[in-house]
Amino acid sequence: MNLLEVKSICKTYGSGEAAVQALKNVSFGVPKGEFVAVVGESGSGKSTLLNMVGALDTPTSGKVFIDGNDTFSMKDNALTVFRRRNVGFIFQAFNLISELTVEQNIIFPVLLDYQKPNKKYLEELLTVLNLKERRNHFPSQLSGGQQQRVAIGRALITRPALILADEPTGNLDSQNSSEVIALLKQASKKYEQTILMITHNRSIAQTADRVLQVSDGTLTDFGRCRE
Numbered sequence: 001m002n003l004l005e006v007k008s009i010c011k012t013y014g015s016g017e018a019a020v021q022a023l024k025n026v027s028f029g030v031p032k033g034e035f036v037a038v039v040g041e042s043g044s045g046k047s048t049l050l051n052m053v054g055a056l057d058t059p060t061s062g063k064v065f066i067d068g069n070d071t072f073s074m075k076d077n078a079l080t081v082f083r084r085r086n087v088g089f090i091f092q093a094f095n096l097i098s099e100l101t102v103e104q105n106i107i108f109p110v111l112l113d114y115q116k117p118n119k120k121y122l123e124e125l126l127t128v129l130n131l132k133e134r135r136n137h138f139p140s141q142l143s144g145g146q147q148q149r150v151a152i153g154r155a156l157i158t159r160p161a162l163i164l165a166d167e168p169t170g171n172l173d174s175q176n177s178s179e180v181i182a183l184l185k186q187a188s189k190k191y192e193q194t195i196l197m198i199t200h201n202r203s204i205a206q207t208a209d210r211v212l213q214v215s216d217g218t219l220t221d222f223g224r225c226r227e
């Protein structure tokens with residue numbers, strides 16, 4: 001069974017003359033642990049696709065299954081909890097909470113879920129993310145690369161089955177971009193997490209297990225690039 005199944009998703013924004021068909025009957029599946037790059041021109045529908053997969057927005061029609069769960073059939077509260085436990089989001093803008101330290105930002109999703117963070121895993125993450133010496137710093141005291149690493153830590157702390165990343169390296173230089181991608185790959189291999197990552201960077205896309213291209217709301221699967 002695929003970890004992610006997207007079935008015949010259509011998304012139309014607006015109505016009448018202002019209607020925009022952002023996704024036109026998009027279907028694909030992703031096995032557990034696969035690292036998938038989503039490429040395509042500006043306005044082609046990539047972010048819309050990621051928002052549907054992560055259930056941040058509802059499609060006009062179609063279904064999304066994460067680990068066999070039909071997300072759009074869930075009630076709002078159940079969906080919020082399911083998403084918090086199973087999906088990690090990483091955005092181009094790091095979206096950190098400025099009043100919280102590095103460590104507090106990372107464990108925030110766990111606290112939201114009324115759970116206690118796994119201390120061993122937190123230490124492991126801080127080490128892998130090279131943030132141990134910055135754990136008590138605030139976001140304003142960090143570089144862009146460090147802030148993105150905190151955002152990655154926050155996405156990984158719940159060990160979600162699915163990680164959705166929208167241009168995670170968009171604000172980073174090439175050195176930091178490579179580090180961020182390496183970290184994501186390491187996570188996907190070590191914890192068998194499935195990653196769907198939008199990128200405009202061709203060389204980053206080429207390092208993915210598989211590339212999906214979105215053009216004008218339709219999807220082309222370029223299959224596996226590496227064996």
Ligand SMILES: Nc1ncnc2c1ncn2[C@@H]1O[C@H](COP(=O)(O)OP(=O)(O)OP(=O)(O)O)[C@@H](O)[C@H]1O
Pocket residue numbers: 013014020021022040041042043044045046047048049
């Ligand atoms: N909330 C919205 N209301 C109306 N139209 C929208 C909305 N969000 C996106 N669109 C339109 O849907 C289409 C797809 O947008 P989307 O943001 O998914 O593209 P994208 O491929 O992610 O672009 P970029 O690479 O520039 O971020 C575009 O034509 C966009 O103008």
